[in-house]
Amino acid sequence: MNFNKVLDNVPIYEAGKPIELVVREYGVNPKDIIKLASNENPYGTSPKVVSKIKEIVQSMSVYPDDSMYELKEALANKFDVESSNIIIGSGSDQILEFCVHAKCDKNSKVLMSKTTFAMYEIYGKQAGSTIIKTEDGEHNLKQFSSMYKEYGADIIFLCLPNNPLGECLDRDDVYAFLETINKDTLVIIDGAYQEYGAFKDEKKRINPKELINSFPNCIYLGTFSKAYALGGMRVGYGIAQEDIIKTLYKLRAPFNITTLTLAAAIEALKDEEFVQDCIAKNFEEMKRYEQYAREKGFDYIDSYTNFITLKFASLYSSKKVAQELLERGLIVRDLTGYGINAIRITIGSNDQNTKVFKLLDEVLEKLK
Numbered sequence: 001m002n003f004n005k006v007l008d009n010v011p012i013y014e015a016g017k018p019i020e021l022v023v024r025e026y027g028v029n030p031k032d033i034i035k036l037a038s039n040e041n042p043y044g045t046s047p048k049v050v051s052k053i054k055e056i057v058q059s060m061s062v063y064p065d066d067s068m069y070e071l072k073e074a075l076a077n078k079f080d081v082e083s084s085n086i087i088i089g090s091g092s093d094q095i096l097e098f099c100v101h102a103k104c105d106k107n108s109k110v111l112m113s114k115t116t117f118a119m120y121e122i123y124g125k126q127a128g129s130t131i132i133k134t135e136d137g138e139h140n141l142k143q144f145s146s147m148y149k150e151y152g153a154d155i156i157f158l159c160l161p162n163n164p165l166g167e168c169l170d171r172d173d174v175y176a177f178l179e180t181i182n183k184d185t186l187v188i189i190d191g192a193y194q195e196y197g198a199f200k201d202e203k204k205r206i207n208p209k210e211l212i213n214s215f216p217n218c219i220y221l222g223t224f225s226k227a228y229a230l231g232g233m234r235v236g237y238g239i240a241q242e243d244i245i246k247t248l249y250k251l252r253a254p255f256n257i258t259t260l261t262l263a264a265a266i267e268a269l270k271d272e273e274f275v276q277d278c279i280a281k282n283f284e285e286m287k288r289y290e291q292y293a294r295e296k297g298f299d300y301i302d303s304y305t306n307f308i309t310l311k312f313a314s315l316y317s318s319k320k321v322a323q324e325l326l327e328r329g330l331i332v333r334d335l336t337g338y339g340i341n342a343i344r345i346t347i348g349s350n351d352q353n354t355k356v357f358k359l360l361d362e363v364l365e366k367l368k
């Protein structure tokens with residue numbers, strides 16, 4: 001059968017392997033499997049959110065509130081913007097998709113860092129657009145500027161902090177860069193890990209209101225999947241000037257967020273203490289990974305997120321390390337597909353991390 005030709009160039013996104021697969025393929029007891037491949041919150045969902053969901057779960061016969069009034073109000077309050085500046089998506093991924101389809105076609109250009117969130121390229125290619133990447137993996141604004149001057153771009157993606165590497169640009173540098181960008185270029189600031197970056201270093205914090213008021217061609221994206229511990233609920237948001245939001249709405253199907261998801265997100269916003277506590281623990285635990293890497297003599301990228309990228313240089317093959325770990329029930333992300341010999345590990349809970357180091361010791365010894 002013939003399909004839309006642009007799809008010939010679209011790779012299929014490979015999600016982190018699910019626990020069920022490791023049980024099936026390697027016979028590991030589900031209790032012993034540790035999944036640190038998708039940057040989920042290892043401390044589970046806030047108990048307040050869980051009890052709220054249990055309370056409302058009885059009947060699901062009625063469609064959700066498609067205006068999403070309550071969640072938008074809560075977000076508008078949190079960020080001191082208007083509800084009309086907000087769109088809610090089934091994950092912030094869906095809003096990324098809306099943005100690309102709102103702006104791009106086969107004559108468009110999309111600019112991004114060489115090693116960044118894989119979905120940017122996938123959505124760009126779905127639209128048939130040309131993908132332009134900087135030479136460095138980590139965000140390098142000098143390179144962004146020179147590529148922008150040379151080729152132009154309809155969309156620029158900035159992932160702050162960046163997944164899968166973990167680095168983060170300073171806000172002031174981002175703002176100086178944005179000053180030089182044409183107002184018809186949509187700049188997408190992906191803040192999936194902003195809560196972590198801003199916690200670690202104030203210089204990384206992007207205030208969405210300040211951003212969109214100073215740069216009306218920007219959209220800020222946030223998600224409940226990471227720090228807010230709702231990966232299974234699928235909910236994220238975009239904050240932008242009203243004209244952008246209105247256009248994105250044209251691409252949205254009705255009821256794109258479930259009743260349970262809306263309730264979970266609203267409740268999660270009421271429990272900021274849970275979120276801040278998880279983030280604090282995250283960076284305490286991250287120190288153990290840094291220490292471990294130093295002891296073993298391999299490099300890591302200073303991370304502003306809830307994961308760390310360990311680079312093996314010529315010491316080990318990251319692909320082999322990831323496979324050996326998988327067979328022992330530990331799921332991590334091999335970055336070979338991104339062209340680097342490194343693994344990305346989500347920072348787990350204290351117990352999980354202790355097991356990670358034990359398994360890594362075992363695997364590194366075997367592969368030496």
Ligand SMILES: *Cc1c(COP(=O)(O)O)cnc(C)c1O
Nearest residue numbers: 091092093117163192223225236
């Ligand atoms: C996780 C992630 C997202 C969005 O995840 P959703 O679950 O779709 O909200 C967006 N960008 C980056 C860089 C991510 O890591």
